[in-house]
Amino acid sequence: MERALAECVARDGEEHPEAIAARNNLAGGYAASGRSDEAAAQFTRALDDAVRTLGEQHPLTEVVRENLALCHEDAARFADAAQHWRRLLDQRSARLGEDDPDTVLTRARLASACRRADRFAEAVAHYRCALERDAAFSVEEAETWRLGLALALCRTGREDESREQLRAVLAQRRRRLGARHPRTLAVHHRLGLSYVHSDRPDEAVGVLRETYRNCLAAAGDPEVRLLSLRVRRDLAAAYRAAGRPGDAAALY
Known part of the structure; x- marks a missing residue:
């Protein structure tokens, strides 16, 4: 790709659309190989050339800008x-x-x-x-x-509003994937933790206990087994926060 860019620049100049596209492709290759700083530098140079030569509204300019945004996210x-x-x-x-x-x-x-x-x-x-x-x-x-x-x-x-969104996703995943699917259980666990972080241990216990039971019922899945250990730990902490140390101890 370096050679393709060099040939385009030698033939048409750095600001020709084909040279800009070649520089964009080179930057994409750098990004794909983990060379994010070099990728960002080449995307930035390609974007500057595209804006100056083609204008902000040109499709190639948008492509390069989007690639640069994604490159920044990756880094x-x-x-x-x-x-x-x-x-x-x-x-x-x-x-x-x-x-x-x-x-x-x-x-x-x-x-x-x-x-x-x-x-x-x-x-x-x-x-x-x-x-x-x-x-x-x-x-x-x-x-x-x-x-x-x-x-x-x-x-x-805005924790109550946050929980509304978690409940909406949880309901969708229960319908679509089932209550014991790892992705459903992950959201269920997150909902329980939201009550922990809001210092509402009784509600946290209710949600985490249901999550833990579903984890145990799906323990044949290795991903669920790992999650169940975290849920058990958090459920025990919620029991203790709710003044129920005996229930916490019974989990171990």
């Missing part, structure tokens, strides 16, 4: 990623409309980047907006957004 540079998702969201909202699936997906990615950059209020707003327009997306994708919303709400101190 845990979430604030940088959010900056590019924000620009892409503005462009796609204006060109395609708020309800277009590309716009909605871009908003969901912005929400995720904001949450991981500790910009929780922004994340909440964008997750809610994306979920209002999730009809074109799979149940699994919408559940991922809803779980992200639950995390962001929790970090803004």
Whole structure:
């Protein structure tokens, strides 16, 4: 890919669309091989050339900007990623409309980047907006957004609203996967922990006890066996917090 870029630059110049595309491809190769800093540098250079030569609205410019945002995410540079998702969201909202699936997906990615950059209020707003327009997306994708919303709400101190989102995902997964599926149990466990973190041990006991029973019933699954150990530990702690040390001791 280095040779292809060098040939394009020698033939057409650095700002020719084919050279920009070749630089984008080179950056993608670096990213795929774990060379994230080199990838980001090449994506940034390709983006600068694309904006200067082709303009912000050109399809190639959008492709390069999206690749740069993903590269920043892979390197845990979430604030940088959010900056590019924000620009892409503005462009796609204006060109395609708020309800277009590309716009909605871009908003969901912005929400995720904001949450991981500790910009929780922004994340909440964008997750809610994306979920209002999730009809074109799979149940699994919408559940991922809803779980992200639950995390962001929790970090803004809105724990009851966070639990509403967890319960919604839990109900969907019970219907779709069954109560004893590992992904269902993971959400059930998270719901129990939310009561622990809110210092509501009696409610935590009720949720975690049900989760633990479902884990034991599905203990043939290695993933569930590992989860059951964590649930048992957290249930014991909830029993102790609720003033029930005997019940905690009985778990071991």
